[in-house]
Each structure stands twice: as structure tokens, then as C-alpha cells.
Amino acid sequence: MAALSSVRVVARGLLCPLSHGTWRPLGTSAALQQPARSQESVKPAEGAFQVTMLPGDGVGPELMHSVKEVFKAASVPVEFDEHHLSEVQNMASEEKLDEVFDSMQESKVALIGKIHTPMEYKGELASYDMRLRRKLDLFANVVHVKSLPGYKTRHNNLDLVIIREQTEGEYSSLEHESAKGVIECLKIITRKKSQRIAKFAFDYATKKGRSKVTAVHKANIMKLGDGLFLRCCEEVAELYPKINFDTIIIDNCCMQLVQNPYQFDVLVMPNLYGNIVDNLAAGLVGGAGVVPGESYSAEYAVFETGARHPFAQAVGRNIANPTAMLLSAANMLHHLNLEYYSNVISDAVKKVIKVGKVRTRDMGGYSTTSDFVKSVIDHLHPHYGAHTGHGGLFYLA
Numbered sequence: 031m032a033a034l035s036s037v038r039v040v041a042r043g044l045l046c047p048l049s050h051g052t053w054r055p056l057g058t059s060a061a062l063q064q065p066a067r068s069q070e071s072v073k074p075a076e077g078a079f080q081v082t083m084l085p086g087d088g089v090g091p092e093l094m095h096s097v098k099e100v101f102k103a104a105s106v107p108v109e110f111d112e113h114h115l116s117e118v119q120n121m122a123s124e125e126k127l128d129e130v131f132d133s134m135q136e137s138k139v140a141l142i143g144k145i146h147t148p149m150e151y152k153g154e155l156a157s158y159d160m161r162l163r164r165k166l167d168l169f170a171n172v173v174h175v176k177s178l179p180g181y182k183t184r185h186n187n188l189d190l191v192i193i194r195e196q197t198e199g200e201y202s203s204l205e206h207e208s209a210k211g212v213i214e215c216l217k218i219i220t221r222k223k224s225q226r227i228a229k230f231a232f233d234y235a236t237k238k239g240r241s242k243v244t245a246v247h248k249a250n251i252m253k254l255g256d257g258l259f260l261r262c263c264e265e266v267a268e269l270y271p272k273i274n275f276d277t278i279i280i281d282n283c284c285m286q287l288v289q290n291p292y293q294f295d296v297l298v299m300p301n302l303y304g305n306i307v308d309n310l311a312a313g314l315v316g317g318a319g320v321v322p323g324e325s326y327s328a329e330y331a332v333f334e335t336g337a338r339h340p341f342a343q344a345v346g347r348n349i350a351n352p353t354a355m356l357l358s359a360a361n362m363l364h365h366l367n368l369e370y371y372s373n374v375i376s377d378a379v380k381k382v383i384k385v386g387k388v389r390t391r392d393m394g395g396y397s398t399t400s401d402f403v404k405s406v407i408d409h410l411h412p413h414y415g416a417h418t419g420h421g422g423l424f425y426l427a
Contacts, residue, residue, distance in 0.1 A: 077107055078107045078108060078109045079107060079108045079109070079137075079139075079366050079368070080108075080109055080111055080136060080137045081108050081109070081110055081111070081137055081139050081140065081141055081362070081366075082110075082111050082113065082130065082133040082134050082137045082139065082140035082141075083110040083111065083112045083113070083140065083141050083142070084112075084113055084114070084115055084130065084140065084141075084142040084143060084145065085112070085114065085142075085143045086115075086116070086142060086143025086144045086145045086146070087116050087119065087143065087144060087145060087146035087342070088143070088144060088146060088339070088341045088342040088344070088345055089143075089341045089342075089344050089345055089350035090142075090143020090144055091143070092345075092346075092348075092350055092352075092399060093143060093350060093352050093355040093399075094112075094141070094143060094355070096352035096355065096356065096399060096402075096403045097141065097352075097355055097356060097359045098110070099403050099407065100356060100359075100375060100378075100403060100406055100407060100410070101359070101375075103407040103410055104371055104374060104375060104410050106363065106368065106371045106375075107368070107371075108363070108366075108368075110141070111133045111136075111137060113126065113129055113130045113133060114126075115127065115130055115145055115158055115162070116145060116146070127158060127161060127162060127165070130162060131162075131165055131166070134166060134330055138329060138330055138331065139330070139331050139332075139333075139362060139365065139366065140330070140331075140332045140333070141332075141333050141334070141355075141358065141359055141362055142332055142333070142334045143334070143335075143355075144334070144335065144338045144339060145157070145158060145159040145162075146342070147159055147160075155203040155204075155205055156203035160201060160203065163196060163197065163325065164197055166327050166329075166330045166332070167197065167327040167328070167329075167330075168196065168197070168325040168326065168327050168330065168332055169195060169196060169197045169223065169226060169227060169230075169326070169327060170193060170194075170195070170196070170227060170230045170325065170326045170327075171193070171194040171195075171196045171304060171308075171323065171324075171325045172191065172192070172193055172194075172234070172323065172324050172325070172326070173191070173192045173194075173308045173311070173312070173321060173322075173323045173336035173337075174189075174190075174191050174321075174322065174323075174336075175188060175189075175190050175191070175192065175311040175312065175314065175315055175321055175336070176188060176189045176190075176315065177189070177315050178315065178316060178320060178353075178380060178383050178384075179380060179383070179384045180383055180384030180385070180386055181316055181320075181383050181384075181386075181393060183314060183315055183316055184314070185291055185292070185314050185315075188291055188292070188314060188315055190291060190294045190295060190296070190297065190311065191234070191238075191240070191295070191296045191297070192297050192299075192304060192307055192308055192311055193227065193230065193231045193234065193296060193297065193298045193299075193304075194227075194298075194299060194300075194301060194303075194304020194305065194307075194308065195223060195224070195226075195227035195298075195299070195300055195301055195304065196301050196304065196325065197223060197301075198218045198219065198220060198223055198300075198301060199217055199218065199219065199300040199301030199302055200215070200217045200300075200301055200302040201301045201302070202216060202217065202218040204216035204218065217252070217255055219255040219256065219258050219259050219300065220258075221258060221262060224258060224259045224262035224263070224300075225262045225265070225266060227298060228245070228262050228263040228265075228266040228267075228298060229266050230298075230326075231243050231263075231296055231298035232266055232267065232269070232270045232273055234296065235270075235273050235295070235296045236270065236272075236273065240273070240295050240296050241273065241274055241295055242273065242274040242275070242276070242294075242295040242296065243263075243267065243270075243273055243274070243275050243295070243296045243297075243298060244275075244276050244277065244278055244283075244294055244295070244296065244297045244298070245259070245260055245263035245264075245275070245276075245277045245278075245297075245298055245299070246277075246278055246279075246280050246283050246297055246298070246299035246300075246303050246307065247259055247260045247277060247278075247279065247280065247299070247300070247303075248279060248280050248281075248303075249279075250279060256300070259300055260277060263275075263277070263298065264277075280299070280303045280306075280307075283297070283303075283307065284306070284307065284310055287307070287310055287311060287314065288310070288314075291311070291314055308323070308336055308337055309337045312336055312337040316392075316393060317337070317351075317392055318335060318336075318337035318338075318339045318341070318354065319335075319350070319351030319352075319353055319354055319390065319392045319393070320351065320353045320354055320357075320383075320393070321335065321336035321337055321354050322334075322335065322336055322354050322355075322357040322358035322360075322361055323335055323336035323337075323338075323354075323358065324358065324361060324362075324365075331362075331365050333358040333359065333361055333362040333365070334358055335354040335355055335358060336354060336358075337354075348398040348399045348400055349390060349391050349398060349399060350390070350399050351390040351391075351392050351393065351399070351402070352399055352402055352403060353379055353383065353390075353402075356375060356379050356406065357376060357379060359375065360372045360373075360375045360376040360379070363375070374410060375406075375410070377409075378406045378407075378409035378410050379406055381409045382402065382405045382406050382409055387405075388401050388402055388405040389402075390402055
């Protein structure tokens with residue numbers, strides 16, 4: 031129970047947005063090929079929040095440009111400390127990883143694109159994406175899968191949350207060739223981390239007014255590993271008598287999500303299952319381009335798309351859907367207690383989709399990324415006009 035008490039403290043901190051007083055400035059650099067960082071950091075504007083930005087691979091840089099354009103139009107008091115970490119573009123090294131970590135130690139918050147992981151083995155099993163998440167101990171990945179008003183899919187009015195443990199399991203990078211032609215890939219499940227993610231899920235459900243938590247597992251086959259995860263969830267569930275708790279095997283879970291997703295509220299699961307279910311559930315409401323995501327540790331918060339795809343075939347074609355990244359950025363502003371800006375941007379994105387005149391190809395339309403961003407900015411103006419009295423943008427003094 032002592033372990034559960036420590037988890038309770040961690041999770042409580044994760045779910046509370048930070049106040050202005052906890053943020054410190056850090057220098058910014060927006061160059062595509064970053065020069066060596068000097069010891070003297072450029073201070074952000076007074077009152078601005080410093081946020082670490084990793085554009086990532088594929089359309090990531092284009093999506094980050096969309097975020098910057100909308101933030102500029104809305105005069106959001108945020109300045110980005112931009113870093114480029116990419117294995118496919120030969121911009122990945124221990125030095126760059128340390129630079130990102132140093133930035134995160136100052137900002138505590140990041141907005142990141144998908145850092146693509148090559149399949150080729152080059153002597154290192156852990157990708158830089160995984161190494162960064164472990165270094166920051168981003169144990170809880172949260173994907174809120176919610177239907178967008180005005181955009182019809184097979185299942186409408188969906189509202190469920192997937193919580194994924196993402197520091198162990200099949201992503202432990204423990205593989206070896208035990209005999210010629212025989213590879214052993216180890217899946218690590220620990221009581222400490224299973225209790226931690228279970229506690230996070232129940233705390234999340236309590237804070238957000240959710241009524242049920244479902245533990246997803248394969249304990250019928252992996253009796254020890256998934257069995258331990260399941261027992262930890264059951265133990266934690268006893269501490270939350272007001273939250274309903276049930277369990278489901280992963281393969282049945284996938285089928286039920288397709289047939290009747292309305293039965294689910296909050297789902298909590300180990301690493302690999304979470305990756306699969308995140309993507310499956312995103313497909314229920316429109317795909318990778320529309321679902322935001324976020325990851326938490328006791329100290330850091332990282333905002334990203336819910337289904338992580340680089341969408342490399344769309345690079346440079348101005349066709350990527352910026353919805354997921356813009357909604358992730360709005361969630362980031364909520365985390366920073368910038369509620370006004372968060373609501374304005376989120377509302378603008380949702381209004382563009384609801385009106386239906388501007389939609390990217392993945393949503394059945396013909397609009398470009400630039401068209402979508404312009405429409406979002408146009409929908410910001412009425413909010414700001416109410417403050418200025420003449421239809422212009424509202425700027426902080």
C-alpha cells in the first residue's frame with residue numbers, strides 16, 4: 031500500500047494544470063539546422079510561457095507551422111524552443127537528446143510531432159523517441175477519442191479515453207538471439223509501474239467525472255505478465271468504490287470497439303495494446319488527423335497527436351490535416367492555465383469542421399492545409415472582435 035500512496039501523489043500532480051509561477055524562461059531557436067547552442071539563452075517576452083517544440087518527421091514540421099500561424103493570429107503568449115531530433119534525417123545524437131532534455135527541464139511542457147523510428151537494426155534497439163520518453167519518464171499516454179460535431183462517421187457521439195502505460199511492456203528494447211535463427215523479445219511488466227498507471231487511470235476518471243474504468247489484458251495467455259497487470263488494476267480499483275471497474279481481453283476489446291464502442295468509458299492497458307487501440311479508436315472518429323493526445327510524467331507534460339503517424343507520403347504537398355495537432359496545442363494551453371486561448375482555438379477548429387466548407391482530403395474534402403489554417407484563423411476573429419470592439423485581433427498589453 032505504500033507504493034500506492036506514492037502513486038497517488040504522482041497522479042494528483044499530473045492532473046493539475048500548472049500555474050504561471052512555475053515557469054521559467056529559456057532561449058529559442060527556430061532554425062531548421064540548429065547551430066551549437068550558446069550558454070546564454072535568449073529570454074522570452076515578459077509574461078510568455080516557454081514551450082519545447084520537436085517538429086519530428088514527415089508532415090510534423092508543416093503541422094507545427096500551422097500551430098505557429100494560429101498562435102500568432104491569436105496572440106498566444108507562448109514562445110517555442112525548437113529542436114530537431116530525427117533518425118531518418120540524421121539529426122539524432124546523444125548531444126541533441128540532452129539538449130531536448132535540458133529544454134524540458136526548464137519548460138516542463140512540449141509540443142511534438144512524430145519522431146519516426148526506422149525498422150533497420152543499426153546496433154541500438156531503443157529508438158530516440160523511446161529513449162526520450164524514458165528519460166522524461168512519460169509513463170501515461172492519454173488519448174481522448176471524441177466525435178467531432180458535423181463530421182459523420184460510422185459511430186457518432188463517441189466519447190472514450192484510452193490510457194496507455196508507455197515505459198515498459200514490449201517496448202523495453204530487450205531482444206537477443208539466443209540461438210541461430212531464434213530471437214527472444216522480452217516483455218517487462220512490473221508491479222510498481224502497473225499500479226502507477228492503474229492509479230493514474232482511476233484518478234483521471236474521478237477528476238473528469240467518468241463512471242467506469244476497463245482494464246485491457248491478455249492474462250489468459252500471458253498468465254504471469256498480464257496477470258500481474260490485471261491484479262494491480264483490481265487492487266487499485268478497490269480504492270475507488272464509486273468508479274465501476276471491469277476487464278476485457280485485448281482481442282475482444284478490438285472487436286467490441288468496432289461493433290459497440292459506446293460501452294467503454296476509460297480504458298487502461300499495457301504498452302503495445304495501447305498503441306494498437308489508440309489507432310483503432312482514432313479510425314472510429316475520422317483517423318489520425320483528428321485525434322489529439324498527451325503524455326505525462328510526474329514532472330513533464332508532452333502534447334502530440336493521438337495516433338502517431340509521420341504521413342511521409344504527404345510531405346510538401348500541403349494536404350495534411352492539422353486538426354489533431356491544433357487540438358493538442360489547445361490542450362497544452364489548457365494545461366498552462368491559458369484557458370481563454372485554449373477555448374478560442376479549440377472552438378475555431380471545431381467550427382471549421384462543423385460548417386463543413388473547408389475539409390482536407392482525409393475528411394472527404396479538397397482543401398489544403400493552408401486553407402484549413404486560414405479558415406481557423408478567420409473563425410478566431412469574432413472572439414477577439416468582442417474584446418476590441420472593431421473586429422480586430424485582441425492583443426495582451
